[in-house]
Amino acid sequence: MVESLKKLATSVRKETRIILRDRQALILFFVMPVLFVLILSLALRDAFGERPGATFPMLVLDLDGGEVGKAVVTAFAANPHFKVERRGPPSPGQAALEQDIRKGRYRFVVIVPQGATAQAKARIAQLAANFPPERLSDPPVQIRMLADPALRSDYRFMVATALAGILHGVEVKLTGEQMVTNLRALGYPLTLPSDMTRARAFASVRDEPLHSVRSGVIPSSVQQNAPAWTLLAMFFLTVPLSVSFIKEREQGSLARLQTMAVPGWVVLGGKTTPYFVINQIQMLSILLVSVYVLPLLGGDRLDPGNAPLALILLGASASLAAIGLGIAVAMYARTAEQATAFSSSIVMIMAALGGIFVPKVVMPPLMQELATLSPLAWGLDGFLDVFVRGGGVRDVLPESLGLLGFSLVCHVLAVLRYQNRL
Amino acid sequence: MTDSPLPDSGEAGHASVPAIEVENLSKTFKGAVRPALDRVSLKIPRGVIFGMLGPNGAGKTTLLSILCGLLKPSSGRVRLDGHDMSAETPRIKQVLGMVPQEPAIYPTLTARENLQYFGRMQGITGARLTQRVHECLQMGELEDVADERVEHFSGGFKRRLNLVVGLIHEPQILILDEPTVAIDPHSRAFIHQRLRELHARGVSIVLSTHQMDEAEQLCHHLAIINQGRIIAQGTLDALLQTQRDGCIRMQLKRPPPAGFDAILRRIAGVYAVRVEGARIRVNTEDAGQAVFGIVDALREAGLALVSLSFGTASLEEVFLALTEHPGTP
Numbered sequence: 001m002v003e004s005l006k007k008l009a010t011s012v013r014k015e016t017r018i019i020l021r022d023r024q025a026l027i028l029f030f031v032m033p034v035l036f037v038l039i040l041s042l043a044l045r046d047a048f049g050e051r052p053g054a055t056f057p058m059l060v061l062d063l064d065g066g067e068v069g070k071a072v073v074t075a076f077a078a079n080p081h082f083k084v085e086r087r088g089p090p091s092p093g094q095a096a097l098e099q100d101i102r103k104g105r106y107r108f109v110v111i112v113p114q115g116a117t118a119q120a121k122a123r124i125a126q127l128a129a130n131f132p133p134e135r136l137s138d139p140p141v142q143i144r145m146l147a148d149p150a151l152r153s154d155y156r157f158m159v160a161t162a163l164a165g166i167l168h169g170v171e172v173k174l175t176g177e178q179m180v181t182n183l184r185a186l187g188y189p190l191t192l193p194s195d196m197t198r199a200r201a202f203a204s205v206r207d208e209p210l211h212s213v214r215s216g217v218i219p220s221s222v223q224q225n226a227p228a229w230t231l232l233a234m235f236f237l238t239v240p241l242s243v244s245f246i247k248e249r250e251q252g253s254l255a256r257l258q259t260m261a262v263p264g265w266v267v268l269g270g271k272t273t274p275y276f277v278i279n280q281i282q283m284l285s286i287l288l289v290s291v292y293v294l295p296l297l298g299g300d301r302l303d304p305g306n307a308p309l310a311l312i313l314l315g316a317s318a319s320l321a322a323i324g325l326g327i328a329v330a331m332y333a334r335t336a337e338q339a340t341a342f343s344s345s346i347v348m349i350m351a352a353l354g355g356i357f358v359p360k361v362v363m364p365p366l367m368q369e370l371a372t373l374s375p376l377a378w379g380l381d382g383f384l385d386v387f388v389r390g391g392g393v394r395d396v397l398p399e400s401l402g403l404l405g406f407s408l409v410c411h412v413l414a415v416l417r418y419q420n421r422l
Numbered sequence: 423m424t425d426s427p428l429p430d431s432g433e434a435g436h437a438s439v440p441a442i443e444v445e446n447l448s449k450t451f452k453g454a455v456r457p458a459l460d461r462v463s464l465k466i467p468r469g470v471i472f473g474m475l476g477p478n479g480a481g482k483t484t485l486l487s488i489l490c491g492l493l494k495p496s497s498g499r500v501r502l503d504g505h506d507m508s509a510e511t512p513r514i515k516q517v518l519g520m521v522p523q524e525p526a527i528y529p530t531l532t533a534r535e536n537l538q539y540f541g542r543m544q545g546i547t548g549a550r551l552t553q554r555v556h557e558c559l560q561m562g563e564l565e566d567v568a569d570e571r572v573e574h575f576s577g578g579f580k581r582r583l584n585l586v587v588g589l590i591h592e593p594q595i596l597i598l599d600e601p602t603v604a605i606d607p608h609s610r611a612f613i614h615q616r617l618r619e620l621h622a623r624g625v626s627i628v629l630s631t632h633q634m635d636e637a638e639q640l641c642h643h644l645a646i647i648n649q650g651r652i653i654a655q656g657t658l659d660a661l662l663q664t665q666r667d668g669c670i671r672m673q674l675k676r677p678p679p680a681g682f683d684a685i686l687r688r689i690a691g692v693y694a695v696r697v698e699g700a701r702i703r704v705n706t707e708d709a710g711q712a713v714f715g716i717v718d719a720l721r722e723a724g725l726a727l728v729s730l731s732f733g734t735a736s737l738e739e740v741f742l743a744l745t746e747h748p749g750t751p
Contacts, residue, residue, distance in 0.1 A: 003545060010542040014531070021530045021571075252526030256587070259490045259520040261512045262543050 004266050011270020018244075019274055025240055029278050033233035034289050041225040041290065042299045055083040056107040056155075059100070063089045066117025068141070068170055072110055075166045082108075089114065101148050108159055109146040116141045121174055128178045143167060219359060219388050222302045226290040227383030228356040230315075231376050233286070234279045234322045235347045241275050241326030242339040250336070272323045279319035287311075307392040310385070314396050317403035318379040324410030331417040350374040378402040439504040441595050441626035442466040442489060447498030449484055458484040460650040462498070466628060466643065471621050473641030474630040475737075477745055481650040482630040486599050489628070490520045502595060516544075519593030523600040525584040529573035533564050533583050536572060537590055544591035558586035561616060578609030585613060589620070596620060598629040602636060614640060634738040644737075648745045661740055668706040670713055673728040674720075676700055682723060689715035700728075 019025060058076055062069030065088060076082045085106075097109050123138045145163060147156045180190045248254040248271075257267050290302035304311070326343065333339035351357065353367075354374030360381075363371065371377045382399030385391035444464040450457040459481045466472045476482045487493040488500060491511060500507040502514045527536045537555045546554055559565050562582040572580060581601070588596060601617075602610040617640060621627055631637050637644060638658065645655035654661055668691075683695040686704055691712040694705040706712035709732040720727060 007543055010539060014539045017535070018528060018530050252522040252524050253528060255492050255522060256520060256526040256540070257543060258492055259515060259518060260543050261515040261545065
């Protein structure tokens, strides 16, 4: 046994040396997945659920300079989803504003027309004096909102609703002031509180997302992308692993080892252990980048959760599943080209099905059912248990066992094929 | 023939135990219509260079693969160095060395790293490994390129390394599959020389080859395999004798004049003459007697000889005769 373990260590050293001498493969193993996570986490921030740091650039063109413009700027500036810029008169003109939106400088432009506050006050004063609406001298103030046509309609609707709420608040404030003025004229010495927000009947709505629901949670961009691309990178190692096996078979070095007193598990372990280690380094580097580097680039920080053991268990099971698939492909494929085509296709199909590119929760029900067939979906669910749902080892156990079972099935198929070839 | 095979160097004490003994060995691959090996029996004496000849698809590689433990036979028995292959595999693997046709080495490792790796996998460690690596590099004359990656080696250097990797654990039985196919004459001569040296040290060598001159130069025991069966086996001399006939072959300096074949036919014992340019083939009842009359006829006609042979066939002729008519040794 000691002799065999020494041979295993020799084989691991040999395989590691071969891998380290292939610079292109190293870039593929480590740099590509990290880049994918960085790029996609930054690019797809808006496509996912929570975006605490997501921002829409907005221009408030305040041609009025009164309370209306101030209220709009103050309200949107307090919202972390908007980066508000205020600009006073003169107006650059409709064409220039449209150009700014087309160039992506602003996603929204809110135009507060000249004299808006005065017009609103005059209208409220007339209303307070019991003028019938049809006899009012000033029409209602028209606030305009220009929006990027590429924006989803629900986003436009939400901003328009928010704007209406802000204007409604201004209207309530102006009405209150008008009523106080009128009452004072009648001899009632009333004052309005200096801070109207403290005088509100309703507190702001408290947003309380649930963290322990097993399904239906929409992850943030980084919560989806970090584990998704970790898993894809891990499973993509089936390509070099299976090709490396086939090359050794074609070169005859595998046959040469078979003629020596080397147990089969030593040959297998020597070949696969470095790939297992690579998988773990891939996972660690993607997690570290998502936690520490992504926020520096303006992206969301990944909260790694409080269950490192659960992550280790998931990483190990996902790696063993990928290695099992690689070995099975190597046994069934006849050539390196066949192995490359087959393993990359099967991994891409499993990834697409398993919610790697599009989160499972936004898929139609039938696709969600089909997703459960993919080992990558099991792995992703496990990671989301930890990152989104605050789960621990017990929560990821079903997914890990699924991945280990998949690995076992692949290994059994590979052994059967190997024996059949003898 | 430029070189004669070496005499057996087997040790007398072990002579009774063949290096390899194969009994009724058959192998049928799944889905195949006929067996790749059909009841093959073979005894390879200890300390010889044994050549296995056969056309493509004859079953040579299948037989060698079974001898190396890479394939399981469908039936039959194999004993290596007196040990039953199915029961004593680990022990057999220690005495067996294999040199595949294509260089079975890692291209991105250096020659030294390849030797160290395969040495360790054979259980060799420490000072002995260092010594064996050094000896193998010396034997392959690879010291100058020992620390270069194999992917930068020429085909001949790769073959040399392929050979010495198979020798890292000093095997008593060495099996080589087409060791010199598609390499330059210098590398071929180099490998032949190393095989002769190994043979002189008592290593039993089994090689498959397509090259008749290689078999004639190296091997003194041969088996010809065709369609999964051994159709002839024995020493080189014995095999050449099997095709002995009364044929006399001549190469002249210039083509003979018309009617010369009729002159030859009149010589006692000659029954057929075929003239092709300056080459003449004469079939006789007794070549040893007829040759004198033929030489006289050539002298009288003023024809100069370039070469003349009779008595035995070449290995190529034996091979062709046997493989064209399978089952008639």
